Amino acid sequence: MGVSSGPLLGGDGFLTTKISAVANWGRKHSLWPMAFGTACCAIEMMGTFSSRFDIARFGAEAVRFSPRQADLMIVSGTITYKMASVCRRIYEQMPEPKWVIAMGSCTCGGGPFDSYAVVQGIDEFLPVDVYVGGCPPRPEALIDAVMKIQKKIENEGPPIV
């Protein structure tokens, strides 16, 4: 994108770009999270969404509990093998393009639950974009993860039309 605000144009300026680049820029600042909260990390995620930390500043406040209306899956909480198939199906119901944040130690690697029932990291069955460690991570860490997703969208470039 190129911006010009030269005096020849009366100071109003203009912007040259491609429609796909604008679409990507808009997408970056309008992530719609699908909150997949299964444990205590979900409480911290709610804190991140609410007024004190206010993830709306990054354009990701429109939380949807339907995967068909979301493009960012925040998996926050322990995932058991019984839940894993549900989690995978919900991921598959999300329209492309889509991203995944693994929030908390449990989703990243099983956390303290080295047991028969708990998945040792959701990357066993989901393509994770950003891992956020912590038990639970602070809201700042989740905001950082959202910013990293934004950076990733920016670097991926506009979608191929």
Add this chain to the structure above:
Amino acid sequence: MTSPTEPFDQIREKISGYILSESSFRGESSFIVASASIVKCCSRLKNTLGFTYLADLTVVDYLTVKFPRYEVVYLLHRFGDSYEENLRIRLKVALEQDDPAIDSVTSVWSGANWLEREAYDMFGITFRGHPDPRRILMPDDYDHFPLRKDFDVRDRESSKRCFKRALDEGLE
């Protein structure tokens, strides 16, 4: 003034026919009951002694520590007006290692339904006469009884297999 043990003595007297022995730990008594008479014992406790609430039903696996291997534990509660009448008692039934089975108490307390399913799911105790004898937490096709002490608690192979099966079924 009644002594705190008095209602307890009354209970002991009323169900003495079902009690094999009694053990005490830090002032709390447990009645050891024969597995054949557990339903009769429980219905008497509920219907004539007022133990309307089955607070918990669980199993202990002693493996090599104690013989017989399994012990089914019933925690019963009676809601009374006074402190002395508000009582909690504990019944224990010992079960053999091979094919452990016991009569279901769902006919006495319907709340035993899920508790017995959980006991079956985790320890493989069969409850005869249970209206719905399925697993409750683990997948239906799971291979093990995970809280048995001879099960390796880090063995995830069966869970993975059930997960793959659930995924394939979901995608059809």
